[in-house]
Amino acid sequence: MIQLDKVHKTFGENRVLRGVDLTIDSGTSMVIIGGSGTGKSVLLKSVLGLVTPVSGLITLDGQDVSKAERDAFLARFGMLFQGAALFDSLTVWQNVAFRLLRGSLKRPKSEARDIAIEKLRRVGLKPDVADRFPAELSGGMQKRVGLARAIAAEPEIIFFDEPTTGLDPIMSGVINDLIREIVTEMGATAMTITHDMSSVRAIADNVAMLHDGLIQWTGAVADMDHSGDPYLDQFIAGRATGPIEAVR
Numbered sequence: 001m002i003q004l005d006k007v008h009k010t011f012g013e014n015r016v017l018r019g020v021d022l023t024i025d026s027g028t029s030m031v032i033i034g035g036s037g038t039g040k041s042v043l044l045k046s047v048l049g050l051v052t053p054v055s056g057l058i059t060l061d062g063q064d065v066s067k068a069e070r071d072a073f074l075a076r077f078g079m080l081f082q083g084a085a086l087f088d089s090l091t092v093w094q095n096v097a098f099r100l101l102r103g104s105l106k107r108p109k110s111e112a113r114d115i116a117i118e119k120l121r122r123v124g125l126k127p128d129v130a131d132r133f134p135a136e137l138s139g140g141m142q143k144r145v146g147l148a149r150a151i152a153a154e155p156e157i158i159f160f161d162e163p164t165t166g167l168d169p170i171m172s173g174v175i176n177d178l179i180r181e182i183v184t185e186m187g188a189t190a191m192t193i194t195h196d197m198s199s200v201r202a203i204a205d206n207v208a209m210l211h212d213g214l215i216q217w218t219g220a221v222a223d224m225d226h227s228g229d230p231y232l233d234q235f236i237a238g239r240a241t242g243p244i245e246a247v248r
């Protein structure tokens with residue numbers, strides 16, 4: 001469904017992506033791993049068309065994403081942001097139904113609210129949460145609201161940006177399980193960027209490691225622990241010594 005061919009992106013003298021090749025098949029969950037500052041977020045933004053590569057090609061169902069009609073293109077995506085990124089001035093249900101209250105996906109207000117409450121229920125939140133404001137919720141609840149918003153419009157493709165950042169291990173496990181269940185139920189194509197190995201093992205069908213601007217290794221999550229790749233082995237083990245230099 002998503003194909004990247006020789007994708008390069010630079011910011012001034014900083015070469016972030018140096019020829020990325022990656023294939024994400026329809027209905028699968030791909031997790032991109034790599035250290036901080038390796039370009040994972042730039043890669044995600046490039047697929048969304050928020051960042052324009054200097055060379056290379058990114059296609060969605062064979063269509064160049066840079067030439068796609070933006071509203072129709074973005075309507076196919078849902079996104080769970082790293083910090084939930086909820087609108088403080090909107091109630092929970094308005095946050096969840098944000099895309100359903102405007103633009104090409106607009107629904108009547110009462111219908112949008114009903115959909116929002118159903119999506120909140122799907123992520124384990126009761127209807128009485130709907131009229132609260134984000135500041136009244138815990139970090140884990142805010143992350144669930146962000147997940148409900150990501151799936152509100154029934155997207156074909158869902159992106160997860162560091163979905164467990166800032167959560168304790170138990171809540172991280174809850175969010176990982178929810179993501180796996182929802183992606184499977186919806187038959188959606190998922191792309192996650194993270195450095196949390198517990199998320200990788202819970203969410204991924206396939207894994208790609210981004211290092212030094214290139215996909216260093218890619219394969220099934222079941223093959224990750226015996227890949228034989230020294231970069232991946234060091235990253236999984238969290239060792240300070242190895243081919244990946246630790247910044248001190």
